[in-house]
Amino acid sequence: MLLRRLVALVAAGILATTVAMIWPVSSGAATAAVDIQDSRFVAAAITIAPGDTVTWTESGRGTHSVTADDASFDSSPSCPGTCLGNGSVFSHTFTAAGVYHYYCHIHGGPGGQGMSGTVTVLAAATTTTTTAPTTTLPGTSPPATTPPTAAAAPPAVSATAALTG
Numbered sequence: 001m002l003l004r005r006l007v008a009l010v011a012a013g014i015l016a017t018t019v020a021m022i023w024p025v026s027s028g029a030a031t032a033a034v035d036i037q038d039s040r041f042v043a044a045a046i047t048i049a050p051g052d053t054v055t056w057t058e059s060g061r062g063t064h065s066v067t068a069d070d071a072s073f074d075s076s077p078s079c080p081g082t083c084l085g086n087g088s089v090f091s092h093t094f095t096a097a098g099v100y101h102y103y104c105h106i107h108g109g110p111g112g113q114g115m116s117g118t119v120t121v122l123a124a125a126t127t128t129t130t131t132a133p134t135t136t137l138p139g140t141s142p143p144a145t146t147p148p149t150a151a152a153a154p155p156a157v158s159a160t161a162a163l164t165g
Contacts, residue, residue, distance in 0.1 A: 031055055031091075034117065036064050036084065039107045044117035048094060050124050055091040058084040062106075066090050069101040069110040079105040097123040 029051045035042040038060035048054065056066045056075065063083035065076040075090035076083045083106065084090060094100065100119040101112060108114035 029053070033057065035059050036066075036104075038062055039104075039115050041104075041115065041117040045120070046118075047120040047122060049122055050095055050097060051093065052121075053091050053093045054119055055089060056084075058086055058088040061086065064107065064115070065105040066092075066102055067105055069103065072100065073102075076105065094119060094121045097121050 030049070031053045032046050032048050032055070033043065034046065034054060034056045036056055036058040039062065041056070046054065058064060063079070063085050065074065065079040065083050067074045067076075067079075073092040075088075098121055100121065101110070101116065102119070103109055103113065103116040106115075108116045112118075
């Protein structure tokens with residue numbers, strides 16, 4: 001009986017380790033696109049996750065900038081002298097949650113004036129891990145544990161379910 005339980009615990013541990021090794025892990029970072037068309041940002045309000053990058057592409061005939069209201073990013077600090085022209089690309093990676101307002105130096109202004117947009121960065125998702133209670137039989141060692149990781153994991157295999165039968 002003790003041997004059967006020990007074998008079941010070892011089998012459950014091997015299964016959990018194998019699944020954890022082959023479960024796909026995503027970096028989570030993505031890229032969102034905003035098109036700059038003449039005097040407007042197309043996708044003027046976007047929502048992303050922390051670590052995502054927003055790429056603005058100038059596809060219109062005029063010149064523009066992508067300038068944060070709080071000065072945290074600026075595609076063209078010397079605009080209107082040197083600005084984004086047709087085919088130009090500017091990217092910025094957002095690492096902190098919050099709402100970031102931006103505008104064009106030539107056609108807009110801080111606070112949503114004229115040619116402006118908003119990037120909303122959502123708060124990072126949190127995960128909660130709970131551990132099922134374990135029973136250690138007299139004369140045996142407790143099962144080994146693995147610290148939780150930030151990556152998504154498959155459903156846990158219950159060692160007690162494997163012990164019945």
